[in-house]
Amino acid sequence: xxxxxxxxxxxxQDYQSPANVVASILKQLASQMSTLPLPIxxxxxxxxxxxxxxxxxxxxxxxxxxxxxxxxIFIIIDALDECDAKQHRKSFLxxxxxxxxxxxxxxxxxxxxxxxxxxxxxxSPRITVEAGDSDIRKYLAHKIGEDGDxxxxxxxxxxxxxxxxxxxxxxxxxxxxxxxxISDHVV
Numbered sequence: 001x002x003x004x005x006x007x008x009x010x011x012x013q014d015y016q017s018p019a020n021v022v023a024s025i026l027k028q029l030a031s032q033m034s035t036l037p038l039p040i041x042x043x044x045x046x047x048x049x050x051x052x053x054x055x056x057x058x059x060x061x062x063x064x065x066x067x068x069x070x071x072x073i074f075i076i077i078d079a080l081d082e083c084d085a086k087q088h089r090k091s092f093l094x095x096x097x098x099x100x101x102x103x104x105x106x107x108x109x110x111x112x113x114x115x116x117x118x119x120x121x122x123x124s125p126r127i128t129v130e131a132g133d134s135d136i137r138k139y140l141a142h143k144i145g146e147d148g149d150x151x152x153x154x155x156x157x158x159x160x161x162x163x164x165x166x167x168x169x170x171x172x173x174x175x176x177x178x179x180x181x182i183s184d185h186v187v
Contacts, residue, residue: 001070001071001072001073001074002028002029002032002070002072002073002074003032003073003074003076004024004025004028004029004073004074004075004076005028005075005076005077005078006021006024006025006075006076006077006078007078007079008077008078008079008080008081008082008083009079009082010079010082013082013083013084013087013088014084014087016083016084016088017056017087017088017091018056018088018091018092018094018095019053019054019055019056019059021077021092021095022056022059022060022063022095023054023059025063025075026040026043026059026062026063026066029063029066029069029070029073030066033069037066037069038065039062039065039066039069040062040066042062043058043059043062046058056091056095060095060098064098064102067102067103067104070103072103072105073102073103073104073105074104074105074106074107075099075104075105075106075107076106076107076108077096077106077107077108077109078108078109079109079110080092080108080109080110080117081110081111081113081114081117085114085116089114089116089117090116093116093117093120096108096120096121097120108121108124112128131169133166136165136166136169137162137163137166140161140162140165140166141158141162144158144161144162
C-alpha cells in the first residue's frame with residue numbers, strides 16, 4: 001500500500017505545474033519501496049540521456065506503470081482550487097481523469113465554486129464540509145485567548161470581535177483559517 005499527497009498553495013502556483021505534481025507523486029511512491037520501481041528507473045535513464053525537461057505524458061505514463069508495483073494506492077490532492085486555472089488546472093484535471101480507470105483511490109479537496117473542477121469531477125462522490133457558527137466562534141475565542149495578552153482585550157471587546165468575524169465568515173472556515181494564518185505571519 002502507498003499513500004501520496006500534494007497540497008496546492010496559492011503562493012507557489014508557478015512551480016505547481018501538472019508535471020511537477022506527477023513527479024512529486026512518483027517520488028513519494030518510489031520512497032515507499034525498498035528498490036526503485038523499474039518504470040521510474042527507466043524514466044530516469046531516458047531523462048539522463050536526453051538532458052531535457054520531462055514531459056507530462058512521460059511522467060503520467062510512468063505513474064500508471066508504477067501503480068502496478070502496489071496493491072493499493074491512495075492519492076490525496078488538497079486545495080485543487082488553488083491550482084493555477086489559466087496555466088495548469090486543465091492539464092491536471094486531465095491527469096485526474098486518466099486516473100479514474102486505475103486502482104488508485106484519489107481524494108480531492110477544493111472549494112465548490114470553480115466550474116472546471118465541478119465539471120471534471122461531476123461523477124465523483126462529493127462531501128460538503130462547512131464550519132458551523134459555533135465552530136467558528138470557538139476557534140476565534142481560542143485564537144484570541146492563545147495570544148497571551150488578555151489584559152489588552154477585555155471580554156466585551158473579545159465578544160464583539162468574535163461576533164463580527166463569525167457573522168461575516170458564513171461557514172467559510174477555510175478562508176478564515178487562511179486569513180488568521182496570514183495575519184499570524186504578518187504581525
